Amino acid sequence: MAPKKPAALIAKPGHKRITFVFHHSHAKDVAITGDFTGWSDDGIPLTKGPTGEWQTVLQLSPGEHQYRLRIDGHWEDHPKAEKRVPNPFGTENCILTVD
Numbered sequence: 001m002a003p004k005k006p007a008a009l010i011a012k013p014g015h016k017r018i019t020f021v022f023h024h025s026h027a028k029d030v031a032i033t034g035d036f037t038g039w040s041d042d043g044i045p046l047t048k049g050p051t052g053e054w055q056t057v058l059q060l061s062p063g064e065h066q067y068r069l070r071i072d073g074h075w076e077d078h079p080k081a082e083k084r085v086p087n088p089f090g091t092e093n094c095i096l097t098v099d
Helices: none
Strands: 016-023 030-034 053-060 063-071 074-076 084-086 092-098
Antiparallel strands (some): 030 063, 063 092
């Protein structure tokens, strides 16, 4: 039996593959979570590269998707997010737009 692909890598009709990159040189664990993961605490893990850039490939439908980062177990913003919206916790969700 072939190993299962992570859900983020399975091709979905009408979805686009988006490479998500985040720079944080001191983090030990980074994940992205949002409306596309049901806001799960685990989210989708990012893989750290040799220069401190964390990345993953997402399969997302066109439109706007709200997200936040989980860095070493703490909810944080993506500092490079150009668009944000208030959330019910007194912070902001970042917006990722897929064309």
